[in-house]
Amino acid sequence: MEIALQEAHSAAARGEVPVGAVVTDAAGRVLAQAGNEVEARRDPSAHAEMLALRAAAATLGDKLLPEATLWVTLEPCAMCAQAIAFFRVKRLVFGAYDPKGGAVDHGPRLFTQPTCHHAPEVVGGVRERESAALLRGFFAGLR
Amino acid sequence: MEIALQEAHSAAARGEVPVGAVVTDAAGRVLAQAGNEVEARRDPSAHAEMLALRAAAATLGDKLLPEATLWVTLEPCAMCAQAIAFFRVKRLVFGAYDPKGGAVDHGPRLFTQPTCHHAPEVVGGVRERESAALLRGFFAGLR
Numbered sequence: 001m002e003i004a005l006q007e008a009h010s011a012a013a014r015g016e017v018p019v020g021a022v023v024t025d026a027a028g029r030v031l032a033q034a035g036n037e038v039e040a041r042r043d044p045s046a047h048a049e050m051l052a053l054r055a056a057a058a059t060l061g062d063k064l065l066p067e068a069t070l071w072v073t074l075e076p077c078a079m080c081a082q083a084i085a086f087f088r089v090k091r092l093v094f095g096a097y098d099p100k101g102g103a104v105d106h107g108p109r110l111f112t113q114p115t116c117h118h119a120p121e122v123v124g125g126v127r128e129r130e131s132a133a134l135l136r137g138f139f140a141g142l143r
Numbered sequence: 144m145e146i147a148l149q150e151a152h153s154a155a156a157r158g159e160v161p162v163g164a165v166v167t168d169a170a171g172r173v174l175a176q177a178g179n180e181v182e183a184r185r186d187p188s189a190h191a192e193m194l195a196l197r198a199a200a201a202t203l204g205d206k207l208l209p210e211a212t213l214w215v216t217l218e219p220c221a222m223c224a225q226a227i228a229f230f231r232v233k234r235l236v237f238g239a240y241d242p243k244g245g246a247v248d249h250g251p252r253l254f255t256q257p258t259c260h261h262a263p264e265v266v267g268g269v270r271e272r273e274s275a276a277l278l279r280g281f282f283a284g285l286r
Binding site for chain 1: 181182185186187188193196197200201204205206207220221222223224225226229230242243244245246249250251253256257258259260
């Protein structure tokens with residue numbers, strides 16, 4: 001989660017909403033890491049999770065990540081949560097809860113939907129304070 | 144929708160689940176078109192809609208597509224539906240309904256969620272029969 005937080009810090013420094021993500025394998029090795037790149041790519045789908053999942057699959061040369069853990073500083077949205085299910089990620093660890101845009105513990109609670117074909121183990125609130133403080137600081141700076 | 148169906152046919156010929164998507168602007172001009180590339184890219188997030196939305200934004204040089212219509216041969220999943228909201232797509236036209244994986248008229252019905260910040264106009268069932276027949280034929284061939 002330390003690396004995910006560093007990615008979030010780097011994202012903030014680039015003027016991106018500060019969210020960072022890391023994918024590790026069963027042994028805890030980092031397969032991929034990414035920060036939010038929505039502004040840099042001018043692509044609203046370039047969330048840290050999407051970039052890290054895609055990069056991790058490329059690293060493994062496999063389409064699925066059944067042994068992987070995704071670490072991300074913010075509760076994933078519906079797009080990223082569905083991607084997590086598609087990549088068959090084993091475990092999701094996230095930092096701050098997101099009552100407005102989150103889709104794991106909020107909104108559609110995607111992994112509890114009867115149509116969801118794969119639900120990872122989920123641990124929320126890990127280094128929540130730092131993750132949330134980064135986001136609050138960023139949005140306060142915009143006002 | 145004709146072009147989206149052609150993209151779906153091309154996807155099937157490449158061994159991909161046959162789904163095609165097109166993004167048009169307010170004047171009906173094609174901004175981008177794509178077929179499913181999950182197998183080719185070894186990326187379960189490479190749905191036709193995601194590829195077409197990203198390419199359309201690149202064509203326009205803009206992050207948002209508030210004048211655009213997305214045409215797709217299958218009801219979008221939660222990942223693509225959330226991306227449609229993020230790109231602020233004006234109108235979604237889809238072909239076949241997808242009770243198993245769809246997230247517009249089925250499952251989480253994403254655009255009706257209170258946390259959904261943008262909902263496009265939605266027209267479902269356009270050239271539904273051909274879109275569904277393509278998918279049925281593809282999966283029957285796999286058995």
